[in-house]
Amino acid sequence: MNKTKPLLAVHYGNKKGEDIDIFVISPLVTEYTCLKQGCFDIIDVNQEIAEVMVHNLDPLITEPVLTGTALIGEEKMAEYKKIILATEATPVIVKYLLTKAKLFFSWAKTFFEQNNYQNAINNLSFVASYLFFTQYYSQVKSVATYRELLEYFSGSYLTELHWFAKQKKNPKKEEVEYHLQRCQQLLTSAMAML
Numbered sequence: 001m002n003k004t005k006p007l008l009a010v011h012y013g014n015k016k017g018e019d020i021d022i023f024v025i026s027p028l029v030t031e032y033t034c035l036k037q038g039c040f041d042i043i044d045v046n047q048e049i050a051e052v053m054v055h056n057l058d059p060l061i062t063e064p065v066l067t068g069t070a071l072i073g074e075e076k077m078a079e080y081k082k083i084i085l086a087t088e089a090t091p092v093i094v095k096y097l098l099t100k101a102k103l104f105f106s107w108a109k110t111f112f113e114q115n116n117y118q119n120a121i122n123n124l125s126f127v128a129s130y131l132f133f134t135q136y137y138s139q140v141k142s143v144a145t146y147r148e149l150l151e152y153f154s155g156s157y158l159t160e161l162h163w164f165a166k167q168k169k170n171p172k173k174e175e176v177e178y179h180l181q182r183c184q185q186l187l188t189s190a191m192a193m194l
Contacts, residue, residue: 004027004028005027005072006024006025006026006027006072006073007025007026007027007047007050007072007073007076008023008024008025008050008070008072008073008076008077008080009022009023009024009025009070009071009072009073010022010023010024010064010065010068010069010070010071010077011068011069011071012063012064012067012068012069013063013067013068019039019041020039020040020041021040021041021043021064021068022040022041022042022043022071023042023043023060023061023063023064023065023068024042024043024044024045025044025045025046025047025050025073025076026044026045026046027046027047028046029044029045029046030046031045031046031049032044032045032049033045043060043064045060045061050080054080054083054084054087055083055087056092056093056096056097057084057087057089057093057097057133057137057143058096058097058100059129059130059133059146061080061084062084062143062145063145063146065077065080065081065084066081066084066143066145067145067147084143085143087143088141088142089137089138089140089141089142089143091194093137094134094137094138094194095194097130097133097134097137098130098131098134098190098191098194100126100130101126101127101130101131101134101187101190102187102191104123104124104126104127104130105123105124105127105183105184105187107119107123108120108121108123108124108127108180108183109180111123112176112177112180115173117170117171117172117173117175117176118169118170118171120176120180121164121165121168121171121175121176121179122165124161124165124176124179124180124183125161125162125165127183127186127187128157128158128161128162128183128186129146129149129158131183131186131187131190132149132153132156132158133149134190135153135190136149136152136153138193140152150162157182157186161179161182161183164179
């Protein structure tokens with residue numbers, strides 16, 4: 001077995017166009033890595049992190065596994081899909097997702113303070129996603145894709161931020177500040193409920 005070859009590489013999301021999403025499980029990384037290379041958005045994790053993500057219904061792995069196409073590692077993808085579909089959401093999973101929302105919020109704040117508004121808004125999109133997944137999994141125990149989440153919470157702040165982030169390139173400071181405040185409010189509310 002090649003120790004540098006990825007265990008899994010999945011193409012998901014938009015199948016053509018400017019934004020091509022790739023999820024990779026690689027033995028070469030030691031932590032979660034997110035790279036933007038031209039039109040490619042690449043998320044790269046090691047197997048240990050991937051295992052934690054799978055068992056906690058982390059949308060960073062459930063989305064590619066449930067909606068994507070394996071480029072490498074079809075067997076690994078099938079194994080993870082089986083685990084994901086058999087996993088019921090629990091309070092432990094909800095708490096894990098809330099912790100991830102807090103992590104992405106801290107990154108969004110850092111980018112905002114560095115005047116990097118595009119990366120701030122990108123991270124706030126993850127914050128909102130994680131927060132709405134916590135709300136969803138508090139009510140529904142089976143896994144959902146991001147599209148299903150958008151449909152379930154149609155007309156919510158999640159859809160507002162989703163479309164803003166998707167359509168807005170080079171957001172203004174005031175726009176990002178508004179979304180930073182909204183996400184802070186949602187995060188505070190979610191933490192109070194646990």
